[in-house]
Structure formats: C-alpha cells, structure tokens
Amino acid sequence: MVGTNERVRPLRIFEMTVLVLVSFSPLLSKTERAFFTFLVLALNLRFLARPSRRTAFALFMLLSVFIVGGIVDLRNVGSIGDMNGLSIYFPMCFLLGFLLSEKYRATEYLIYLDKVAFIAAALSLVGVCVYIFTPELAYRMPIYQYYNTSHRTAYLFNILISSTGVVRRNAGIAWEPGAFQFLLNLGLYAHSETNKKVNTLRTAIYIAAVVFTRSTAGLIILSFIVVRLIQRDRVTRWLFAVSFLASIGVIWQEIVYHYTTKLVGSAYFTARMQPTVAAFRAAAGHVWGLGNSGYDVYYESVGTGPWDSFGQIFLRYGYPLLLIIGVILLELFKSRKHLALILLVTFLSQGIWFLPLVTPFYFIGLSKGSGTHGRRWCAIADTVVDEHTSARGKPLVG
Numbered sequence: 001m002v003g004t005n006e007r008v009r010p011l012r013i014f015e016m017t018v019l020v021l022v023s024f025s026p027l028l029s030k031t032e033r034a035f036f037t038f039l040v041l042a043l044n045l046r047f048l049a050r051p052s053r054r055t056a057f058a059l060f061m062l063l064s065v066f067i068v069g070g071i072v073d074l075r076n077v078g079s080i081g082d083m084n085g086l087s088i089y090f091p092m093c094f095l096l097g098f099l100l101s102e103k104y105r106a107t108e109y110l111i112y113l114d115k116v117a118f119i120a121a122a123l124s125l126v127g128v129c130v131y132i133f134t135p136e137l138a139y140r141m142p143i144y145q146y147y148n149t150s151h152r153t154a155y156l157f158n159i160l161i162s163s164t165g166v167v168r169r170n171a172g173i174a175w176e177p178g179a180f181q182f183l184l185n186l187g188l189y190a191h192s193e194t195n196k197k198v199n200t201l202r203t204a205i206y207i208a209a210v211v212f213t214r215s216t217a218g219l220i221i222l223s224f225i226v227v228r229l230i231q232r233d234r235v236t237r238w239l240f241a242v243s244f245l246a247s248i249g250v251i252w253q254e255i256v257y258h259y260t261t262k263l264v265g266s267a268y269f270t271a272r273m274q275p276t277v278a279a280f281r282a283a284a285g286h287v288w289g290l291g292n293s294g295y296d297v298y299y300e301s302v303g304t305g306p307w308d309s310f311g312q313i314f315l316r317y318g319y320p321l322l323l324i325i326g327v328i329l330l331e332l333f334k335s336r337k338h339l340a341l342i343l344l345v346t347f348l349s350q351g352i353w354f355l356p357l358v359t360p361f362y363f364i365g366l367s368k369g370s371g372t373h374g375r376r377w378c379a380i381a382d383t384v385v386d387e388h389t390s391a392r393g394k395p396l397v398g
C-alpha cells in the first residue's frame with residue numbers, strides 16, 4: 001500500500017475510461033472497439049522507444065505465438081482476406097498492454113483505474129435502485145442488442161432482461177454481472193493498494209456493487225480483498241464485524257444460494273464446465289490450437305464455446321499461449337498474490353484474457369513505491385534473460 005500525492009492528469013483519466021469502455025461495454029460494436037483500441041495504441045507508439053530487454057522479450061514471445069497461430073489458421077480459410085479479424089485484434093491488444101506498461105508506473109496505472117472503476121460502481125447502484133424499487137422503469141429505457149439477446153440501458157448502466165423479466169443482478173456498464181465484478185474488484189484492490197488508509201464510503205460502495213452482481217466469482221474475490229482489508233486496519237475490522245453481525249441472515253441465504261445453484265455439482269456449474277472440457281478435448285491434438293477461424297468452425301458445430309479464458313486460449317492458440325499465460329499468472333502470484341487471484345478466479349469464469357484493460361498486467365510490476373521510474377517486470381523473460389542486463393527491484397509481496 002502506498003500513500004500517494006499523484007498529480008491527476010485529465011487525459012489519462014480519459015484514456016482509462018476508453019480502456020474500460022472498450023473492454024466491458026456491450027454498447028460498442030466490434031468495429032468501434034477495434035477503432036478505439038487502435039487509436040489508443042497509435043497515440044502511445046512513442047513508448048516503444050526504449051523498452052527493457054525483459055519486457056521486449058516477453059512481447060516478442062507473445063507476438064510470435066500470435067503470428068504462428070495466424071499462419072496455422074490459414075488452413076481454415078481460402079485466403080488471407082478470409083481470416084478472422086481477431087487474429088489482428090488479439091496481438092493489437094497485447095501490444096497496447098506493453099505500451100501502457102512502458103507509459104505508466106504501476107502505482108499510477110492503479111490510481112487511474114480506481115478513479116474510473118469507482119464512478120462505474122457508484123452509477124451501477126443507481127441501476128440497482130431502479131430494478132429493485134421501480135423495475136417497470138427499465139422497460140422505458142433504450143434497447144440494445146447483445147448477440148441474440150435484447151436488454152435495456154441508461155448508457156451509464158445496463159439492466160439485463162430475460163424471458164421472465166428484469167434480471168435482478170448488477171451488470172453495471174458491462175455485458176454481464178460476472179464481467180462487471182472483475183472491474184469492481186480490480187477497483188477496490190487498486191484503491192487499497194494505493195492508499196495507506198482506505199476511504200470507508202468508497203470501500204462500502206465497491207462492496208455493495210459487487211454484492212449486487214450476485215456473481216459467485218465476484219464474491220469469492222471480494223472475500224480475499226475483505227480479509228486483506230480487515231488485517232490492515234482496526235477501524236475497518238470493527239466496521240466489517242458489525243456489518244457482518246447485522247446482516248448474517250442475508251449472508252447465509254447468499255451462501256446457500258451459491259452453494260446449491262452455482263457451485264460444483266449444480267446444473268449451472270455443469271452447463272458452464274462442459275464447454276470448457278469439450279474445448280480442451282477438441283484442441284488436445286493441435287499444438288497451436290484450432291486458430292481463430294477454426295474456433296468459429298468449432299463454435300458453429302457445437303453451438304457453445306468455452307466461457308472461461310483458459311478454454312478460449314487453448315482452443316484458439318493451443319499449448320504455447322496457454323503455457324505463457326500460465327507462467328505469467330504463476331509469477332504474478334509470487335509477487336502480487338491478490339492481483340493474481342483476481343485474474344485467476346475471473347479467468348476461470350470469463351473470457352477476459354485479451355481485454356485492453358487486462359493486458360498491461362501481463363507486463364506491469366505493481367510497485368509499492370512511487371519513485372520516478374517504478375518497477376516493471378515480465379514473468380516470462382525473468383526466467384530467460386540475464387539478470388545483469390538491467391536493474392531489478394526486490395520482488396514485491398502481495
């Protein structure tokens with residue numbers, strides 16, 4: 001944790017807002033996402049000037065996998081012009097992540113993330129009030145299409161609609177609650193990481209927003225963060241104790257709900273797990289995966305692709321990318337375990353591995369200090385490149 005007197009830069013807040021919207025908003029089309037991702041990338045190309053050898057090596061390894069995967073994917077199409085656009089978009093997101101890791105110090109990136117995520121959290125609670133107290137108001141809001149479904153939006157938050165009516169879960173600005181919880185928990189983590197003393201109201205808003213997502217993954221991650229907060233601050237410890245005792249009945253109902261309907265052994269868990277198991281079986285004999293066009297063919301044949309990040313990575317790019325991402329998460333866990341857990345748990349339930357907001361974490365080392373240079377690392381290159389070629393800080397403790 002660090003106390004910080006970082007000078008806020010409006011353009012960087014705007015840039016973080018674009019990253020969040022491109023990563024999570026279902027209101028943007030694929031073309032719009034690609035355009036804004038490319039725009040942010042182009043505006044940050046100057047940070048390619050002097051990358052460290054370790055991060056440059058990591059980028060080289062990742063882009064090499066994408067290039068080879070694209071070549072292998074040619075077997076699924078008649079010509080290069082028929083290739084899936086994701087074969088360009090995915091490496092573009094990773095290159096953007098690399099550039100942002102060169103632009104921002106680790107603490108700075110978290111500070112701006114917290115600012116934008118908190119606004120999204122606060123606005124989402126307005127949506128919660130709408131579907132709890134005046135659900136009929138949701139049907140007066142504009143309609144938006146997300147794949148084959150129709151939902152309602154107030155632009156600052158979305159309300160999901162099912163065949164039975166308004167879905168009483170907080171989706172915020174995201175396409176679904178399970179994705180929104182990731183942004184919320186990242187924001188809460190960022191706030192606690194960049195402040196010696198957390199703001200009680202800010203923390204309460206984050207927690208309330210996560211609880212109303214009713215996301216199992218979100219609540220698991222939140223519990224990790226709450227335990228960490230309790231260990232740090234005596235006042236926070238008492239506040240949580242009083243809140244827990246006052247709402248023990250509701251908490252128990254939520255535990256029973258998630259245990260019986262969403263965890264191992266439930267029909268919901270089986271429905272989410274089966275596509276992942278099927279994906280690993282389908283791609284097991286393909287070292288470089290099926291490719292992005294091959295993924296489309298697979299999806300059309302089975303009707304459902306894997307919901308999680310690992311299944312998608314393996315199906316699209318096979319063993320090499322799965323191994324690289326696995327090493328990154330393992331190394332991140334050694335140095336920053338709470339951030340690694342946020343990524344890992346969400347990776348197990350959401351396909352977020354390539355999002356522009358996520359890819360900088362593959363390159364940025366989260367520094368406790370706020371010096372002028374900050375500490376950066378790259379998990380893959382740490383195991384390969386000579387340690388004497390560049391200055392290296394002490395490993396950080398999560």
